Amino acid sequence: MTNKKLVIVSLDAFGSDDLAYALTLPNFNKFRQEAALVENVETVYPSLTYMCHTSIVTGQYPKDHGIINNTLLQPDLLSPDWYWYTRYIKSPTLFEIASNHGLTVSTILWPVTGKSVAIDYNIAEIFANRKWHSQIAVSLFASSPKYLLEKNHKFGHLRSGIKQPELDDFVTAVAVDTIKKEEPDVLALHLVDLDSTRHGYGVKSPESKAALERMDNHLGQLMKALESTEAYKDAHVVLLGDHYQIDTHTVIRPNHLFKNADLIRIDKQNKIQDYDVYAKGADGSTYIYVKNHDDFIMDELKTLLTPLAPYIDKIYSQNEAIALGADPNCFALVEAKAGYYFESDIERPILEDTNKSIPGVKFLKASHGYSPEKENYTTMFMAKGPKIKMGETISKGRLIDEGPTMLAMLDLAFNTPVEGKVIEQIFK
Numbered sequence: 001m002t003n004k005k006l007v008i009v010s011l012d013a014f015g016s017d018d019l020a021y022a023l024t025l026p027n028f029n030k031f032r033q034e035a036a037l038v039e040n041v042e043t044v045y046p047s048l049t050y051m052c053h054t055s056i057v058t059g060q061y062p063k064d065h066g067i068i069n070n071t072l073l074q075p076d077l078l079s080p081d082w083y084w085y086t087r088y089i090k091s092p093t094l095f096e097i098a099s100n101h102g103l104t105v106s107t108i109l110w111p112v113t114g115k116s117v118a119i120d121y122n123i124a125e126i127f128a129n130r131k132w133h134s135q136i137a138v139s140l141f142a143s144s145p146k147y148l149l150e151k152n153h154k155f156g157h158l159r160s161g162i163k164q165p166e167l168d169d170f171v172t173a174v175a176v177d178t179i180k181k182e183e184p185d186v187l188a189l190h191l192v193d194l195d196s197t198r199h200g201y202g203v204k205s206p207e208s209k210a211a212l213e214r215m216d217n218h219l220g221q222l223m224k225a226l227e228s229t230e231a232y233k234d235a236h237v238v239l240l241g242d243h244y245q246i247d248t249h250t251v252i253r254p255n256h257l258f259k260n261a262d263l264i265r266i267d268k269q270n271k272i273q274d275y276d277v278y279a280k281g282a283d284g285s286t287y288i289y290v291k292n293h294d295d296f297i298m299d300e301l302k303t304l305l306t307p308l309a310p311y312i313d314k315i316y317s318q319n320e321a322i323a324l325g326a327d328p329n330c331f332a333l334v335e336a337k338a339g340y341y342f343e344s345d346i347e348r349p350i351l352e353d354t355n356k357s358i359p360g361v362k363f364l365k366a367s368h369g370y371s372p373e374k375e376n377y378t379t380m381f382m383a384k385g386p387k388i389k390m391g392e393t394i395s396k397g398r399l400i401d402e403g404p405t406m407l408a409m410l411d412l413a414f415n416t417p418v419e420g421k422v423i424e425q426i427f428k
Contacts, residue, residue, distance in 0.1 A: 004103065004410050005235035007179075007226065008188040010056075010110070011215060012049060013195035013368065015203075015244030016040050016378040018212060025216035027223060031239065035384035036392035036426035043243045043379055043399050045324045046282035046333075046369040049195070050083050052242035052399060053111040057188075058091040059403035059420030061325030066090035067112055068327035069282055073289065075264075075272045078345060084126045084142060085114035094403050095119055095186065097412055103185035106147075106178050108171050110188045114142035121147045121182050123174065125190060127162050135161060151177065165214055168193040172218040176225040183231045186410075191218060198245045202365040236385030236409040240402060244377050245366040246284065248341050249354055252311055254279040254286060254334075256350040257304050270346065277301070279334070279344060283369030286342035287321075290331040301332055311340045311351075313371075324371070338374065341367045385409060387427050394425050 014022075016039055022028040044055045044062055046069070054060075054067040062068045067083050074080040086093075089112060095105045099118035106121035107113045114124040124142035128135045139148060151174045159170035168191045175189045194211040201207040219239070226232040255278065258264045263277040272278075277296065280287040290296045298317055305312065313335040316324065321333040336342060341364060354363035370377060381402055384390070387409055400420035407413055408422045 003234060004185055005232050006098075006186045006406060006410055007222070007232070007235055007237045008186075008406065009219070009222065009237070009239050010053065010188070010190045011194065011239060011241050012190060012192045013198050013243065013245050014215075014241035014379060015376075016380050017244065017376060018241075019380060021209065022212055022216065025213060027216045027220035031219065031223065031237075031382065031384065034390055035237075035239075035382045036388050036390070036394070038381040038394045038397035038423065038426070040378040040395060041241070041381050041397045041399055041402075042372045043377070045326055045371050046285045046287075047243040047372065047377075048282055048369050049242055050111045053190070054083075054089055054093075055399050056240065056242065056402045057094040057110075058089065059400050059414055059418035060091045061400060061419055063322055063325050063328050064091060064419065068329075069280065069287070073280055075275055075278050075280075075344070078271070078347070079129055081129055082126070083112050084124065086112060086116040086118075088112065091418070092414055092416060093118070094407055095188070097407060097414060098186045098410065101410075101412055103410070104182070105186045106182060106184035106188070108174055108178070108187075108189040109167075109192070110190045120144070121178060121184060123148050123151065147182075164196040165193040165211065168214065168218060172221050176221055179222075179225045179229055179232065183229065191215060195245070198366045199364050203245050203247050205365075234386050236383060236387065236406075238402075238406060238409075239380075239382040241379030241381075242399070243368045244379055245368050246338050246370060246374065246377065247366045248339055248364050250311070250340050251343055251348075251352050251354055251363065252308060252336065252340055253343050253345060253348065253350050253352075254305065254308060255344060255346050257307065259346055261304060263304075264346075266346070272346065277304075277331075279342065281342040281344040283341045283364070283367040284336050284374075285369050285371065286334045286336075286344075287327060287330040288332040288334060289329070293318075293331060296331065298332065305334070307350075311337055313337045335371050338370075341369065381405075381423075383409070383426060389426055389428055392426050394423065397423055 058065045071080040096118040109125040122144045155173040197211040316333040405423045
């Protein structure tokens with residue numbers, strides 16, 4: 001244990017637009033008075049949770065760190081596996097740098113941390129994705145077993161599987177206990193209630209406002225624990241968002257077009273078996289993958305997508321997608337207009353209104369995955385601590401700058417070049 005402490009609180013789906021209301025709440029307001037604020041942080045593209053969180057801790061765009069979607073490219077599966085495990089990351093993480101310098105690390109539901117050897121106390125974000133899997137088994141496999149069992153024994157009564165808002169209650173209780181008992185040098189936790197609520201009810205819904213109020217309560221519990229624990233008296237504390245959301249009314253399933261053109265083969269159960277061209281959804285955008293780039297050109301893709309043209313904002317070529325930081329192995333990247341989002345399956349219609357409820361079918365009332373260039377789509381970054389200018393306000397920043405900036409709070413840096421830069425303006 002050292003006198004260097006860093007606590008990172010990820011507020012999933014917290015946007016710059018949320019600041020106005022959040023800063024009327026007691027704990028957000030108190031934190032802001034003691035902190036520096038970057039008001040408008042540009043996310044990465046596609047702006048999905050696992051890509052964003054990996055960019056935060058690597059200082060790299062998805063094309064470089066390797067997490068290019070939430071889920072793997074598995075067209076034959078209706079529910080693909082997620083990028084749960086650290087082994088998928090191609091760049092050094094903040095957690096690894098800290099561990100290599102002798103600091104202890106704890107993460108609680110931080111994405112893409114499964115089986116990390118750099119994390120001393122880890123409850124990985126993972127869920128049972130197959131009928132024969134159990135939540136306990138997959139969590140134990142991906143996490144620090146002793147730590148998980150101890151915390152679940154103490155606080156498991158607070159949760160109901162992975163449902164929200166109970167899961168954030170559990171995460172907060174575990175974080176408070178970890179601060180008091182394990183006293184890790186680096187603690188990172190991921191609060192997801194707001195993101196889940198917005199998906200279910202919409203960005204500005206009363207339910208989302210209530211989720212912001214619950215978030216403020218969690219922040220209060222965390223700050224009380226930090227302030228009452230001597231080891232954290234000089235800690236740096238960071239609040240950050242990963243992306244915002246946009247209200248949606250229609251889901252698009254473009255693989256119907258490729259199936260109709262005999263570019264996707266299916267079995268008798270209408271499951272995808274093989275493809276020449278395949279749309280891998282990323283909610284507000286979708287990757288297009290092509291088995292043989294020599295046999296397919298962009299004009300063909302645009303022709304195939306003509307029926308969806310009214311709902312498409314832009315089609316990026318492979319080189320344009322790479323320049324935006326996305327998957328270098330895609331053939332193209334398609335951006336939806338606001339209000340629309342993409343899915344990969346062909347089980348339901350090509351276009352479907354989401355303003356309804358069908359048992360067993362998940363419709364999103366708001367989503368993300370869109371380009372950072374979408375209007376009013378930024379997130380924010382707040383930090384406080386002995387190195388930070390209290391009350392400083394900066395208009396713009398980038399998600400990829402957050403990792404280098406947080407390492408600088410620990411007097412550390414990435415040992416290989418990264419795209420992100422330290423946000424020098426917030427330091428004294």
